[in-house]
Amino acid sequence: MLINTLGETKKDLQDTIDLLEEIKPNIVTINIFSPYPGTEIYTDTHEATTRDEYHLFMEDCSLLPEMYPEKFRFAVHEENLKEFSIFNMHKCNKIFLPRHFFRP
Secondary structure (H helix, E strand, O other): OEEOOOOOOHHHHHHHHHHHHHHOOOOOOOEEOOOOOOOHHHHHHOOOOOHHHHHHHHOOHHHHHHHOHHHHOOOOOOOOHHHHHHHHHHHHHHHHHHHHHOOO
């Protein structure tokens, strides 16, 4: 699952969580979108990042939307993306991982 996409709303997040609960996948991974320099989506939607800032992409990119919202926050909701990601990965995988790894 990818969050922090362009124009993403809180309803979009809830719809995704509802879908995950309905389809019950074995493993859920939630990643926070951050466009990289040189990609089309970066060029189309992003304020330019200078070469001096490229080191930011070597860090934990999931923190970029909170640290630099003017450059890396694409969702229109105010949800804390890192907390949302951790909580929901734990919530979904807590249910499904035991079923996957501990089969009789």
